[in-house]
Amino acid sequence: MSKKAKGIISNQIRKKRFEKDEMTQQELAKALGVTRQTIAAIEAGKYSPSLEVAFCLTDIFETSLDELFQWQADTSQTGEDS
Amino acid sequence: MSKKAKGIISNQIRKKRFEKDEMTQQELAKALGVTRQTIAAIEAGKYSPSLEVAFCLTDIFETSLDELFQWQADTSQTGEDS
DNA sequence: ACCAAGTGTTAAGTATATTTGACATGGTGT
DNA sequence: ACACCATGTCAAATATACTTAACACTTGGT
Numbered sequence: 001m002s003k004k005a006k007g008i009i010s011n012q013i014r015k016k017r018f019e020k021d022e023m024t025q026q027e028l029a030k031a032l033g034v035t036r037q038t039i040a041a042i043e044a045g046k047y048s049p050s051l052e053v054a055f056c057l058t059d060i061f062e063t064s065l066d067e068l069f070q071w072q073a074d075t076s077q078t079g080e081d082s
Numbered sequence: 083m084s085k086k087a088k089g090i091i092s093n094q095i096r097k098k099r100f101e102k103d104e105m106t107q108q109e110l111a112k113a114l115g116v117t118r119q120t121i122a123a124i125e126a127g128k129y130s131p132s133l134e135v136a137f138c139l140t141d142i143f144e145t146s147l148d149e150l151f152q153w154q155a156d157t158s159q160t161g162e163d164s
Numbered sequence: 165a166c167c168a169a170g171t172g173t174t175a176a177g178t179a180t181a182t183t184t185g186a187c188a189t190g191g192t193g194t
Numbered sequence: 195a196c197a198c199c200a201t202g203t204c205a206a207a208t209a210t211a212c213t214t215a216a217c218a219c220t221t222g223g224t
Contacts, residue, residue, distance in 0.1 A: 006115060059155060064148050066147050
């Protein structure tokens with residue numbers, strides 16, 4: 001119950017992938033040095049990537065971390081505080 | 083040999099911590115919801131944080147990911163390519 | 165000399181990210 | 195109908211981030 005829940009991270013990867021030459025998950029995965037499943041999972045929001053992978057993505061899409069990832073800070077203070 | 087080595091990530095956490103009211107590792111850790119050892123390890127460059135922790139940091143220091151973390155892309159193509 | 169606070173560091177455990185291998189689905193071309 | 199490609203998804207294994215608990219060192223205060 002009420003895990004850590006700091007916030008929600010979303011990303012523009014799928015979007016960027018289409019903008020960038022209709023790139024396929026497979027191709028992106030190869031360019032990144034990860035597997036296709038990893039891309040799929042990240043796009044699906046199952047988990048968010050490591051900083052390393054995140055940075056590689058900015059390299060490929062020629063963008064910035066702050067443009068590629070969005071952070072929705074958590075406001076629901078369910079648990080205990082200070 | 084020649085692991086994955088995409089690049090090197092450095093950060094301004096320690097710097098920001100002093101700028102921000104001489105904040106201690108302990109305090110930062112608490113504000114972040116992680117342990118003191120985690121802060122120490124990240125500052126020492128033993129590993130880089132998850133995107134979640136990274137975003138929390140930008141929240142606390144009122145800065146951006148791109149200002150807090152630096153990415154030195156790897157140029158030494160030791161292994162095989164395409 | 166002592167104590168407390170801040171930091172470095174290490175070992176063993178849990179949690180999460182990522183891999184490998186597999187199977188299912190929808191689309192497109194033959 | 196069949197093959198091919200892109201994607202969704204799942205289970206089991208490995209890698210990395212993070213925790214808990216402990217000990218060492220330095221600095222400042224008494």
